[in-house]
Amino acid sequence: MKFDSILSEINGFGKFQIKLVLIQLFSRITLPCHFLLNNFMAAVPSHHCNISALDDGGLFGNLTLEQKLTVGIPVENDGTPQSCVMYSKPQYQHLSGCNNSEDMHTVQCQNGLVYDNSIFKTTLATEWDLVCSRKGMNKATATIFFIGVMVGAPVFGFLSDRFGRRPLLLVSYLSSMIFAILSAFSTSYVMFVIMRFFTGMSLAGISIISIVLNVEWFDVKHRTFSGIIISLDWTLGNWILTGIAYCVNEWRMLILAVTSPLIVSIIAWRWLPESARWLLANGKAEAAHEYIMQCAEMNNRSKSMASVTPRALLESAQTETVDKNYTFVDLFKTRNIRKISIYSGIVWYGVAFTYYGISLNITGFGLNPYLTQFIFASIEMPMKIGLYFFLEILGRKPGQVSALLLTGLCLFINMFVPKGQWVVRTVVGVIGKAMSEATFTIVFLYTTELFPTVVRQNALGYTSFLARLGVSISPLIMLLEDVWYLFPAAIYSTVAVGSGLVASLLPETLNAQLPQYIEDIDKPRVQSTEKKEVN
Numbered sequence: 001m002k003f004d005s006i007l008s009e010i011n012g013f014g015k016f017q018i019k020l021v022l023i024q025l026f027s028r029i030t031l032p033c034h035f036l037l038n039n040f041m042a043a044v045p046s047h048h049c050n051i052s053a054l055d056d057g058g059l060f061g062n063l064t065l066e067q068k069l070t071v072g073i074p075v076e077n078d079g080t081p082q083s084c085v086m087y088s089k090p091q092y093q094h095l096s097g098c099n100n101s102e103d104m105h106t107v108q109c110q111n112g113l114v115y116d117n118s119i120f121k122t123t124l125a126t127e128w129d130l131v132c133s134r135k136g137m138n139k140a141t142a143t144i145f146f147i148g149v150m151v152g153a154p155v156f157g158f159l160s161d162r163f164g165r166r167p168l169l170l171v172s173y174l175s176s177m178i179f180a181i182l183s184a185f186s187t188s189y190v191m192f193v194i195m196r197f198f199t200g201m202s203l204a205g206i207s208i209i210s211i212v213l214n215v216e217w218f219d220v221k222h223r224t225f226s227g228i229i230i231s232l233d234w235t236l237g238n239w240i241l242t243g244i245a246y247c248v249n250e251w252r253m254l255i256l257a258v259t260s261p262l263i264v265s266i267i268a269w270r271w272l273p274e275s276a277r278w279l280l281a282n283g284k285a286e287a288a289h290e291y292i293m294q295c296a297e298m299n300n301r302s303k304s305m306a307s308v309t310p311r312a313l314l315e316s317a318q319t320e321t322v323d324k325n326y327t328f329v330d331l332f333k334t335r336n337i338r339k340i341s342i343y344s345g346i347v348w349y350g351v352a353f354t355y356y357g358i359s360l361n362i363t364g365f366g367l368n369p370y371l372t373q374f375i376f377a378s379i380e381m382p383m384k385i386g387l388y389f390f391l392e393i394l395g396r397k398p399g400q401v402s403a404l405l406l407t408g409l410c411l412f413i414n415m416f417v418p419k420g421q422w423v424v425r426t427v428v429g430v431i432g433k434a435m436s437e438a439t440f441t442i443v444f445l446y447t448t449e450l451f452p453t454v455v456r457q458n459a460l461g462y463t464s465f466l467a468r469l470g471v472s473i474s475p476l477i478m479l480l481e482d483v484w485y486l487f488p489a490a491i492y493s494t495v496a497v498g499s500g501l502v503a504s505l506l507p508e509t510l511n512a513q514l515p516q517y518i519e520d521i522d523k524p525r526v527q528s529t530e531k532k533e534v535n
Helices: 003-010 015-023 030-035 065-072 092-096 124-128 132-163 165-184 189-215 220-247 251-259 261-271 276-281 285-298 310-316 328-332 335-359 369-394 396-414 422-450 453-482 487-503 518-522 529-534
Strands: 047-049 085-087 106-108 113-115
Touching: 003 220, 003 276, 003 285, 015 189, 015 220, 015 261, 015 285, 030 189, 030 220, 030 251, 030 261, 047 085, 065 085, 065 092, 124 132, 132 165, 132 189, 132 453, 165 189, 165 251, 165 261, 189 220, 189 422, 189 453, 220 251, 220 369, 220 422, 251 261, 276 285, 276 453, 328 335, 328 453, 335 396, 335 422, 335 453, 335 487, 335 518, 369 396, 369 422, 396 422, 396 487, 422 453, 453 487
Parallel strands: none
Antiparallel strands: 047 113, 085 106
């Protein structure tokens, strides 16, 4: 008896599955809190040179603050003080409206900077002056974090395929909390980025293992629903991040606040089940039978399991592959799985690259950053509800392709909307963000269905590695606006469209049973007869 058939018998969407989703809720809501934390933790408030020591003949000290700024700092085209330069000598003639002077030389800030703390009390930028010539170091904090996620994804993918989903989740919970706390108490920039690297590496385990563990316990009929309901944790985490960041405007306390839900996850881990699919694929029929019986009992289907024994479960599995240890190399073993691996990797890179290109640039729409983050989070809920019906009717491939192409289109349109028209920019940006969020929701579900159980975590680790490679580069792309202000948007749009076209080369998985072994990839995908009867 195939495992999908067993799940149908014991109810593949009952109290057991609901408990599984709720247990992992607290760990999964921390993911968007940390992944998007730089929007607030590394925010750059308005700033200008500290001109309190600038004086010429003792007159400077008698001026008001506004007059000091007028004579001490040059202005931008919109009349605001320039951020990183000051006059070498006070320009008192500016007070009378005269701008003619032979000595209006400017220099870099000589006595530090003054920051506007009306929105953010402390950030990384204000802590270590990561602005002006050091602004690349501020962007690098996000890049280094996502490099950690990139490294952690294949590591946890391999280890969880080797040792199981459940123990590696506990390792992820503990290490994520420890390194996050250490980063909050960092005494230097170097210490901070090292701790953020290991925090990202640890959170990668939660990201890829939890989605697989959930999908492997849902039956074919409810697999789309499981993918959507799990993705709502991200939406909830987005809302929570906005609320916490609004109330906690000190970056150290903010890190501790968004990490605190992991305490609940560590306590609740003892009630988390192992994946019965993984146990069967690795010849652990006794343990798999125990969890299956727990599921049947909780879902009030114990009678349907009366004739199912560990021996029968083991005989139903392809025991000749039980003792084989699968690695990333197996993702390229046959022609068909090799094509899926290459195409999926490209799609993941494009999805993550464009998603974080939009998500980490919330100040580019002319609104308060908290309001922009809240709008971005709020649009996800109705989008995901509509996405459920789209995926159930039309399938994964058309959903992935159309969402990526529409993301690219919105980014392209916003290139030509003037920054002063913030309403239009925000509307188009929100639509693009919704489409980008849809691509991420689909790609997680799609990938778990494309790859067989024995290498599913390896596949998630491999694709997540490429995704985080894209994310690591994404924040740095914004530095190219100094070359051409439309350059970043053009790159994001091109990558979204290109990866959307590649997604059209992947096979459809709607209503198909999950493949168990690599050899199953070379066979026609078996459709669920139960699903056909429902329709």
